[in-house]
Structure formats: C-alpha cells, structure tokens
Amino acid sequence: MDPASCCEVVDGIHLMAGLPDWMFFSGIGLILTLSFGFYFLKSKPAATFRYDLTRFTFIKWLVTRRWFQFALQLPVLIIFLIILYAGFFGNSRINIAPALTWTIWWGGLIFAILLFGKIWCTLCPWDMVASVLSRLKFWNVGIVNSSLNLKWPKKARNITLAIGLFIALTWLELGYKVTASPFATAVLGLAMLLMVVLPVFLFEKKSFCRYGCLIGRISGIYANISPFEVRAKDRNVCLSCTSKDCYNGNENGYACPTGLNLTGLNQNTYCTLCTECFKSCPSDNVALNVRPLGADIIDYPKPRMDEAILAVILLSLTAFHGLTMTPMWEDLAGGGDSIIARMNEFFGLGPLFSFSIGMTAILLIPYLLYHAMCWLSSRLSGGAVSTREVFIRFAYSLVPIALFYHLAHNGMHVAMEAQNVVPLLSDPFGYGWNLFGTMGVSYPMLMGDQSVWLLQVATVVFGHVLGIRIAARAGEKMFGHGKKALIAQIPLLLAMVIFSFVSMWIMHLDMNMRSSMM
Ligand code: SF4
C-alpha cells in the first residue's frame, strides 16, 4: 500500500498503512540504544511519592457515600442493556452493539486502565447486578446475604480460570469473529453477566472477581502501572486494628469483595476500587493515592507463577491481535498469499481450524522463547537462581511491553474508527431511524495518520524502557552485582528486545480496519 496515504478502500476493505520505513527503523534504533543504556545504569527502587486525593474534602465526601459506586455503575448498566437489546432485537447485521462493545469499550478500556487503574471494576455493570440481586439493596448495607458463602475451591485459588477465559475470548473475537456480529456480541455480554452473577450466590464475597474474571485479572496486572492506588494511610494504624473492618465489613461498608486487608495491601492487582474500605474503616485510614507510573511493578511485592504466565500470555495475545488484523495474516479481499490461505490449502480443514492452529503456535512461541531464555539465564548464573524463579520474577517486566503495545494498537483503532459510532447513535438498533440527524453523515477520524504513527512508536518505546527498568531491578535482586550477574541477564534483555521488535514490526504492516469486518 502507498505509504503516503494513510487509508485505502480496496474491494470494500478499509486498509490503514503501517508505519513508514523511517519511523520503523528509528523505533528499532531507539529500542536497541535505550535497552543497553538503561540496562547498565544502576537500577533504582520505585519512587515513593504519594499524594492522597482524599485530602480534598469533596473527593473524600464522594468516596464515603454509600451510593457512590451505584451512581457510577447505573449509566454503564443502561448502556450495557442497550447493547443487549441491539444485539438480540436490533437489525441482525448493522447496529450499535459491536461498535460500542469492541471499538469504544474494548478499545478504550486499556487507556482507562493506564490512566485510572481498575476503574472498569468500579463501573462494572455485571458487578452491579450481582450486588443488587444478592444483597437486595441498591447501595445500603443490608442484612440479607443470599449466598451459600462456600469457599472458592482450594485448587482453583489462582487465576487459571481467568487465563482460560481470556484465551477463549481471543479465539471467539478473532477466530469466530464475534466482533462482526451484533447477536454474538450480545450473547457474550449475557454470558459474562451470568458468569459474574451466579457465583455470588454460591461463593463468599466476590470470589469470581478475585479468581475468575478475565477483565478483572487483565486490568489487575496492568493496573500495577497506573498512577492510582488504594492504600492504608498509616500501616501502624492497621497493625493495631483488631476488628479489621475493611476485611470483615461492618454497618457502614461491605467486606472487601476480593478479600483484601489494608494492612498488607501493596499492589493493585486484586483491588477493584469499589471504595467499600473508605466507608468501613473506623479510623479514617484509607487513602486514594496518586503516584508515579509503574510504582507497584518496579518492585513487585509478591510475584506468583500464575500471574507470570498471564504476563507472557498477554504479550503473545496482544501481538497476535495485531497480527491477525494484517492482510499478511488474512487477506479479506480473498488473496491466496496470506498465512491463513496457505494453512487452509495445507490442512484443507477450513479457516477456523487454520486460525486455531495459528493461534496455538503464536501462544506457544513467545512462551517457549521466554522459557528458554530464563533457562539460559539460570545456567549463566551458575544455577544460583532456578529457571522457575527467573521465569516468575522477570515476567513482570513483560507487562509494560504488552500494555504499551496494546495501547498503541488500540489507540490506532480508536483514533481511526471511533467516529463510526456517531451515525449509529441516531439509529442504534438499525431500524432505519435518524434520531439526531447523524445517519449518512461521514465524520473525520479523531487523529491523522502521522500523529497515530508517532504516538505508536513513542508508546512502544516507552513501554520497552519501562520493561527494561523493571528487568534491571529484578535482575539485581536475583543475581546481585558484578560481571557474572550482568552476563546472566543478557538472555532476558535479548528476549525483551525481540518482543519489542515484533511489536514494532507488526505496526509496520498494513492493517485491516475493524469497519471492514462489521
Ligand atoms: S473483576 Fe470482573 S466482574 Fe468483578 S468488578 Fe471487575 S470486571 Fe466486574
């Protein structure tokens, strides 16, 4: 495609040109130079700056209102119901459900997480329905608790279910192409609602949010980079507290839905920003802090194998997401030169089968590469650190690479496609209405191609540098100082450079726009 023009329509397929060569090579040059520069600098601990927003009386007043979360969730629930109605009862081909869900919500979610952390959980409409139905209260604390309060099965107290759901959603989204179907989009929304609501009647607190929710777990691991956190103002006050109201709940606030205790809370992963602890703490000891980007993840306090696996899978699937939108992966105009077309020819079992094989391969390749580099690193350290430990500790440095590539990719979709929602606002169900006079009007993109490309390069490079900083810190903690320690870290540095190179290369390829598929 002509790199001078950002978008082309070929046989009804909207194509966006990938990064021009000079931007691609500059990006790669920056990644290489900054990698070595930052890696050999002395690693620094996370910055300790914090500013508690509840010092503002209005913010404190807001987060301590019982109706606060309900008031935020209600408009989102209404939009969710509109999506369900459009999907089930609207025009079966074109209505607002896919654009609102996949372009605005799914595309924009990643920006919301970077800026505000677990804000989606605060707004979550599925959680709202689950809370109201199980408590029989809109927002007040009540005595009704219709849950059987079973413990979540011991063997499942990890995030394997959430990882499995994430892989399944990616397969449905990209392989089964639910993004193109209003009906399938609504079915998925309803399935998500049932997955959140049913467990609250069976298990204690919000166990599904803690262990099973793919949105909660993905946003959880990413939220460790965000500039907001809920924390104890003074740890000593928590240590001397015997009632642990944040954990147990009281007449002013429900128990923490994910079973957190402010005494030891030092990461964002499992906090849903529900604000119950602001209401329940009798000592007014809960802060809503603003902090530097990446504060939790630079010295991640409790690394775990299941979270490490999620980090690697996030990296694979976000890159896979980008790759599947290129004509190289699948030529929507029907050309026979794409990866899918070649696999179809080879296996002869149809595009969904070929897609599944391709997806499995792309899930496994980065995982195996990362594992091999961890093994090599462990060997180079003389076996001082096991492969398993290297795998767990270093995986958190992949999180910013995945997040910022995710941002670069989704930013392109939002900038180039968000305007498509405006006409649909006039006819959300595809009934032929023109409520606001926006039907048939063509609206400009939010951003031009040059700005999108520059932002994409800057975003990927920033994510890489943050990842290197985290890796350098983890490396120093594991291997110590000196020549041998530095040599042991080289395979991991190489893995990170390869991952960022692949991100940049995918952005260099032309891209099929979602509007082609809707
Ligand atoms: S964890 Fe999932 S279900 Fe729970 S509040 Fe967050 S998005 Fe909603």
Ligand code: SF4
């Ligand atoms: S109650 Fe728990 S989940 Fe809710 S804001 Fe407090 S720590 Fe976070």
